[in-house]
Amino acid sequence: MDTKIIEICEENIDRSKMEEMGKIIAGGGLVAFPTETVYGLGANALDETAVRRIFAAKGRPADNPLIVHVCALEDAVQVVREIPPAAAALFRAFSPGPLTVIMPKAPGLNDAVTAGLDTVAVRIPAHKTARALIAAAGVPVAAPSGNLSGKPSPTEPAHILADMDGRADGIILGGSCAVGVESTVVDVTGDIPVILRPGGVTQEMLEDVLGRVDIDRHVLEAAGTADKPKCPGMKYKHYAPDAEVTVVEGGMHAVREKIRVLLRERPAGKIGVLAYAGGVYDADLTLYAGADNQAYARNLFGALRAFDQAGIETVFAEFCGDMGYGLAVRNRLYKSAAGRVIYVGDKEGKQ
Numbered sequence: 274m275d276t277k278i279i280e281i282c283e284e285n286i287d288r289s290k291m292e293e294m295g296k297i298i299a300g301g302g303l304v305a306f307p308t309e310t311v312y313g314l315g316a317n318a319l320d321e322t323a324v325r326r327i328f329a330a331k332g333r334p335a336d337n338p339l340i341v342h343v344c345a346l347e348d349a350v351q352v353v354r355e356i357p358p359a360a361a362a363l364f365r366a367f368s369p370g371p372l373t374v375i376m377p378k379a380p381g382l383n384d385a386v387t388a389g390l391d392t393v394a395v396r397i398p399a400h401k402t403a404r405a406l407i408a409a410a411g412v413p414v415a416a417p418s419g420n421l422s423g424k425p426s427p428t429e430p431a432h433i434l435a436d437m438d439g440r441a442d443g444i445i446l447g448g449s450c451a452v453g454v455e456s457t458v459v460d461v462t463g464d465i466p467v468i469l470r471p472g473g474v475t476q477e478m479l480e481d482v483l484g485r486v487d488i489d490r491h492v493l494e495a496a497g498t499a500d501k502p503k504c505p506g507m508k509y510k511h512y513a514p515d516a517e518v519t520v521v522e523g524g525m526h527a528v529r530e531k532i533r534v535l536l537r538e539r540p541a542g543k544i545g546v547l548a549y550a551g552g553v554y555d556a557d558l559t560l561y562a563g564a565d566n567q568a569y570a571r572n573l574f575g576a577l578r579a580f581d582q583a584g585i586e587t588v589f590a591e592f593c594g595d596m597g598y599g600l601a602v603r604n605r606l607y608k609s610a611a612g613r614v615i616y617v618g619d620k621e622g623k624q
């Protein structure tokens with residue numbers, strides 16, 4: 274397939290180029306686009322054939338539902354049956370932004386978007402280019418992350434080109450994604466709201482608005498071990514680079530000591546370390562995730578792809594602390610490590 278590739282600067286959006294991309298979506302095509310979380314692969318959510326093309330382009334299992342993107346909550350009326358008060362409160366507080374809310378779906382919404390569930394995921398992105406695309410399309414836009422299924426989500430132009438050039442009708446390049454991990458997914462259809470996927474909007478932030486908010490127990494399980502997760506995406510091996518990742522978790526000092534021991538054991542092949550700022554290792558490639566977990570979130574997926582590009586076969590990833598962005602980072606790290614987690618303990622890790 275010939276993919277039309279354009280570059281858009283968020284601060285100076287070329288309207289005529291966006292019209293062209295909007296028309297592709299309105300006409301049943303696929304357009305990859307930047308958001309504040311990760312790049313997405315969009316189609317008209319109301320067009321079942323177009324939505325099915327997303328699954329084909331990504332190699333995504335049909336039982337993993339998509340998120341519908343709109344510019345404002347009113348625009349969700351075509352896809353939801355009702356807007357529960359908790360959903361309205363969350364959108365008021367955190368949208369536009371990295372938050373997705375699960376609501377009862379409209380009876381007429383096609384099953385491809387929701388994978389046959391009676392609920393639908395809705396998100397109001399903040400990225401100006403994403404919003405301009407949705408407005409130009411004139412329809413709600415169903416969009417999963419724009420990676421090939423099973424690969425780390427794309428957070429840079431090079432990532433979305435690598436995965437979607439030749440598979441999407443259009444690609445909008447728009448620089449790096451500021452958040453770097455996908456949106457927080459919250460289900461408000463039960464008695465107590467539940468976080469199905471942690472992201473930039475944290476449990477503490479949600480509880481400030483709603484009172485008690487639980488975290489689905491699958492959030493911290495490695496992919497593949499989950500039985501019947503509420504968020505179908507949880508059961509797939511996500512974010513998995515070719516390299517074998519092992520997470521080393523605990524207090525910073527103990528984590529670094531442990532990784533040095535592991536490096537001295539010299540596993541076969543090229544070895545990489547993903548470290549917070551200041552970690553010095555005798556590895557083939559050490560990549561720095563930043564000074565804190567917010568930076569780690571921004572850099573994680575790019576680092577996983579970079580290890581693969583460098584032919585690294587074993588990665589040891591430092592992880593400390595699960596407050597704030599920490600839970601989102603830990604969730605993605607655990608999935609990329611498919612259960613290989615070494616706890617080195619000590620209080621520092623639980624700060």
Ligand code: TXA
Pocket residue numbers: 308310311312313314337338339340373375387390392393394396416417418419454455456457458469470503504505506507
């Ligand atoms: O930040 C994001 O959310 C990005 C950008 C492009 O907006 N999108 C994204 O989509 O991450 P995706 O498809 O990669 O992840 C959507 C997650 C999946 O884990 C899926 O199972 C879950 O949301 N989901 C979608 N609809 C659902 C529903 N009705 N009930 C429960 N989980 C749902």
Ligand code: MG
Pocket residue numbers: 417418426
């Ligand atoms: Mg995804």
